[in-house]
Amino acid sequence: MRAITLQEPGAALTDDLPQPSPGPGEVLVRVRGSSLNGFDKKAAAGMMKGAMEYRSPAILGKDFAGTVEAVGEGASRFGVGDAVYGVVMRSYLGDGAWADFVAVGDQYGINHVPEGLDLPTAGALGLAGTTALDAVDAIAPKPGETVLIAGATGGVGAFAIQYVAAAGARVIATARPGAATDFVRQLGAAEVVDYTGDLSGQVRAIAPDGVPAVVHLAGDGAQLAALLTPEGRLASTIGFGPDQHPAAISIMGRPDPATLDRLAGDAAAGRLRVPVSRRYDLAGVPQALAEFAGALGKLAITVS
Ligand SMILES: NC(=O)c1ccc[n+]([C@@H]2O[C@H](COP(=O)([O-])OP(=O)(O)OC[C@H]3O[C@@H](n4cnc5c(N)ncnc54)[C@H](OP(=O)(O)O)[C@@H]3O)[C@@H](O)[C@H]2O)c1
Missing domain, CATH: 3.40.50.720 (NAD(P)-binding Rossmann-like Domain)
Known part of the structure; x- marks a missing residue:
């Protein structure tokens, strides 16, 4: 699969990585949308080294939105085909969402995308x-x-x-x-x-x-x-x-299911605008990282 991985220095597209499979309690998400956050910018610059373990190849990206492709053993909140979004929460840096697929736990940092909210926009909402x-x-x-x-x-x-x-x-x-x-x-x-x-x-x-x-x-x-x-x-x-x-x-942002539900509900109902100022495809992430400083609102990434 394709993914944006940390290089030395910066980040670049790689297209020969193995597709992850969902472990126990995880779902595999086919990623449609993501976005850039300050954390991603720091991670791509290698600034989290020392603070976090980097697991190579370090796939970057915190936000995701997409559809459930497969369900791991014991994961019960979502079924194949469900539209979901959220934030990749790991104790290490890697296995992120700037990729065709990401495997994430089904209990925290993930919830449904309601009718009325498209996946590329939901991908800019999480963190x-x-x-x-x-x-x-x-x-x-x-x-x-x-x-x-x-x-x-x-x-x-x-x-x-x-x-x-x-x-x-x-x-x-x-x-x-x-x-x-x-x-x-x-x-x-x-x-x-x-x-x-x-x-x-x-x-x-x-x-x-x-x-x-x-x-x-x-x-x-x-x-x-x-x-x-x-x-x-x-x-x-x-x-x-x-x-x-x-x-x-x-404040440490906590993407618990109730918070994600409230956010997505507000966005779907038109009470909350997701202010995307620019959109990039996956290959455009290095350019998006370069343009992050000075940008207004969110920079969104359309993965597929
Ligand atoms: N604790 C957490 O869980 C958590 C989660 C998410 C984000 N964060 C942090 O929260 C901060 C905001 O996140 P973000 O994603 O919104 O970052 P961002 O997109 O980089 O936004 C920061 C904004 O602040 C402006 N700015 C820069 N210096 C300023 C100053 N001295 N006074 C007022 N505004 C100034 C920038 O405008 P210019 O374009 O004019 O420079 C920029 O628009 C970041 O530092 C991020 O790392 C923390």
Whole structure:
């Protein structure tokens, strides 16, 4: 089968790898769609070495969507032909989703794709969507509250804007002027601040007493925490936690079946937009990796 594997350095297409077979408790998924996440970019750059074991040939890719091709012994949640999506969750780096097939456990990191959501789009939803939902749930925005989202222009941010706005809160989003500003406004941001300028001054001009909640996806956590009101809370996906500030909650995206079900249901019903700005085929992944920095929303990969 074809797959994108880690090379030294970077990532490249290989077309002679054996198709995996599902082990006990696993399903084999014929992959139709995937996407790029910050994790993939770091993994492809070899930056996870030391933090994680790399199993060669290290097939990369966290997100997947596709159809169940085969069911391993004891796997009971899905049948052959079911449309599924999710996130590859392994303790090591390898056996990822940028391939024609991936074998994954059937209990966690996977759920059904409902009617109304196509597989290439579902492939861009898993990791960024669950991480956004977990971060927004952690700050629990209230109607009328102001929430600052730092890093709003990326994949996680694009989903977070929509969930915070849907809760009735007022979103202040970070974005550069121009297309990035238009992008976050279309997703529901009421106010936009340019993070390349005086971020704190711009936020204080909008919210002089500070903001009750921050979603921290990029930038300096300490600077953002200093903008909180006394009872404020901050959810960070980039490792800014209670050791750094008492109001900070460190988020690890958890693609449990209930979260995946909620995300896919919202997307299928049109309540959540999956903001894909560019699409690539599997052979185009190296180009997508090169274009990841500066891209708006999600970069999607159509595998087949
Ligand atoms: N903990 C977890 O489980 C988990 C899961 C998923 C993601 N993450 C992490 O969460 C972060 C966001 O993920 P992502 O996939 O959305 O990444 P992404 O697509 O790279 O988005 C990050 C965005 O932040 C913007 N940005 C860069 N520097 C900034 C600054 N100083 N202030 C405000 N915005 C800034 C970038 O815009 P420009 O294009 O203008 O540079 C980019 O659009 C990444 O670091 C990722 O590794 C963690």
